[in-house]
Amino acid sequence: MTFSLLHWVLDTWADEPAREVFRQGATLLASRYRQLGLNQLLPIDRVWVGVRSTRPDAFGGFHHPNQGYRHLQLASVITRYGRLSDPRLASPELVALDLLRSYAHDCLHWGSFREYRLQEGRVVRSRYGINRRDPQGRTYSARDKDDAVSTRNLGIVMEGATDREARTIAATVADRLGLTELIAPPGRLAFRDTTGRLEPSDFDDADPGVAGRFRLAMAGYEHGVGMRYRQFLAETGGAEAGTLHGLIVAAMIGGDLSGLTGWLDRRHGARAFPRIFRSPAYAGPDPGE
Template structure:
């Protein structure tokens, strides 16, 4: 075995920070319905052309020792960092499916492959290895490992974030997720950002940005320790900069044609819509204490308690800063802490 990341901890119904809503008269029915949905949910229907393998099988069968070391060191750092953030249980690696081959000649895998990521209903993750999926060879094994590390670290936070489920009209609904929530009509607490926004006031973008900041910081640390930047092939340098959180706007002035072009375009869209907006939000709202604000956001996402986050915002920006920044006029439910 390469790693022991808790394969015996696979949850049967609820994740580590998932909850059934308090005061629900139909609590037993809610638990039964949620368990039934999770027992029958399918994972890979969106990718019929891709062959998937469990993450631990992928890691155990790698012949490249350098790639194995990338993931080994990253997993150790990951466990320590997330424990500090209040997340003691990582996403079990037997709940992570990795796309390793494709029958489509132009299929290109990695963090930005479409229709992948964590599935809260299935308590599982669907990801793909970086590179051409029609080719069994790993053209850049250490970058493949680093990209998988980023995806796994990213989805561990999604797995471990606070969730609340309740019954609504006889259906199971996710009424709270991290620092976000929905009202009785299904409206989210914050409205979507404008398409050309340079920053964000949307809690979904804030949480996604915070999650990937953690994942990319971890990848950057491992890459620096192992000196990976000096060994990246020219064709993979953009992906390396993305994985390690070093992208700049000029990186996307020209996207070279080829199999990876759609992947790079998806990378650019994600960076502009999530990464860059979250960084600007931290700068605007946190100033020189941006790292402190980021830590408070992550802690609130994991534990579901927003009191430290809202108190910090109020101290710096005045009373009720959180609803002033984020609350949509269409939302009719309670504010955090109410």
């Protein structure tokens, strides 16, 4: 895999509409994240983009395996959408929109609250966003069951909230610029995925080959994160699901859960946060303790 820095990738694009996708998206996400308490974005010279591969089966984009934000290195590793063995862009606007989603997504990972402790000579991350680990390393909430349709796992909640923000930004830019869904798969599916418009029926038909593996990864992420998070918001937030989502993201960034826990207590009774999320195996403090 050959990598380039994100700002180098953008500077080499000759396609002006694609550049405009990222320009408008960067302006929009800066404003949105500032409202939520994040005043500095992940520097684009900390974002590495996989642009070419010698493997004929390499297919890049948001769902490429083993990519994402690296906490230790304070950097993001992503790939451009499409066949990485082909230097041509399948659709410049779609490539730009997918990179925008990945960047917006990793900006929130980079900007989320973190707390570390020294334990037996090792540095251990004890808090991340609204999640935490006890001294034995056990996370606050248990894993969801494989067939779960909703979530009570804080890791999935934070990942779902992060990607909801990224997809909303991508969808807003696509609507502003009049980008339409691409007819041919997998571009059509990738557009719907990037803008948060997937439906269960989108995964009904088999799609063999290189793009098919990307599609399977997309389906796994949607079922395991996107759909579960939407269902959680509907169950827990009801008509105020949007408010609940905003409180979750703000708490992730600032590390102060009082607004979120207070909102949950008023609607679901005292100590709602631990009743909803806490695993019996967890032996550490609750938020606010």
